[in-house]
Amino acid sequence: MNAIASMRRVPPGPRGLPILGVLPAMRRDPIGVFMNAALRFGSVAYLKIGPRRGYLVTNPDDIRHVLQDNARNYHKSPLYEKLRMFLGNGLLTSEDDFWLRQRRIAQPAFHRQRLAAVAGVMASAAREAAARWETFPSTGQSIDVDHEMMRLTRTVVVRALLGGDLGPFASTIDEAWTVINQHVGESFWSLGFDTLPTAKYRRFQAARALLGRAVDHVIAERRRHATETDDLLSMLMSARDEETGEGMTDAQLRVEVLTFLLAGQETTSLALTWTWYLLGRHPHVRQRLESESDDVLNGHAPEYPDLARLPYLRMVIDESLRLYPPAWGFSRQALADDELGGFRLPRGWLVFIVPHVLHRLPQLWPDPDRFDPERFSPDQTASRSKFAYIPFGAGPRQCIGNQFALIEAQLIVATFVQRYRLHVASGYQADPWPLITLRPRLGMPMIVERREARLKQPDRGTEPGASAFRTDVHSQSEP
């Protein structure tokens, strides 16, 4: 008998119903099921979810084993099939050689120098949006910050990676994502993919068709105005197979553009929305962020090089991604038997890795539900396993856009903090909705207050009496 076969067979886990296991509970409250399993049964918990069996793992060493050290033994789980049915087989959903090839094609678009270049696009999109908000404070009405952040991150992804705009689709695409996120997200915990011709399914099909047309629009525009650029879309379009010299088919190109639209817009937008929520609920953190911003920026609009001097800003965003990770959970399927935490994991079984649960375990994070950016001070970060904090996943399938997202989120928060304070609308209770991503179920109503940045002293070169805080968008765009 080999070492794995002789291992203790199955760890304990929630009992669930005879055939369905915890499937009905998952449909109601997946995060609750995962959290209770981790707290009650320890670092490896057995889960039977309908016909599927697997383990929830919450020990950082086991997570490193699955995502990194023994990553070759794992594929994305059949739950990704639901995503594949909608997205197709692309960078997010594919495996092995095909995945590696797509990853290599896209990777240069995310290199450090390239990101420094697209940061200018991010900063100017943030300034445009902040200027558009000028009328909000005077109305006293709440705005839906979730909606506003979706709009802004869509603009950034489309301009920075796809070098264009969505033309007539810009105003409808966000609603299409909502329909798709809900349909696919809810289907994760159903036995099949809901394809009965109900009104809901027809809405899903219509949303899918709309996104297809939006992607075709972006590609057609680029072909019409073929320009020399080194953005992601150019890389995807000009990639050639080393052996055959052939480019990507149009169908494959569409899959990848759709993947980047989905993965790039929605997640970063949610990271921002939850950050505004947390800042609204914790005025002392917001005040410290404002002080840092005023001291460092002294009224000038934030640009990429400033980020290195705004450490508290980064700590706030890291802490927000801990409490509300937009990619709240993901899963793998074992290709061969493996061992996890002393238990045998049989071939074909699933492994659930749930950042939302991992990031709130009391043994890893004292007082886990408290919003405390200090957890990400250099000292505290150094004393923790890297695998206790995985908002972007880990190992070879780690998010390709993680630096892109972090730079974008920092620039957007810095730009808005300089001009506005956001207050959570009275009576609002956050209700995190775990679909493909972690959305606020009722949106994010917030009241916008105007803020004047505190200036240390006029910048050298500023005329006496003139404010260094420039509100005009065009003058801020100047180098």
Ligand code: HEM
């Ligand atoms: C706060 C923002 C973001 C979060 C929390 C996030 C999270 C994640 C996570 C957890 C994964 C790994 C999933 C798994 O292992 O199964 C992933 C993969 C991926 N992300 Fe992100 N992401 C973010 C932003 C972005 C952006 C801005 C882009 C593109 C512009 C992007 C593109 C992708 C792609 C293409 C993959 C698949 C990579 C591969 O398998 O090689 N993401 N993301």
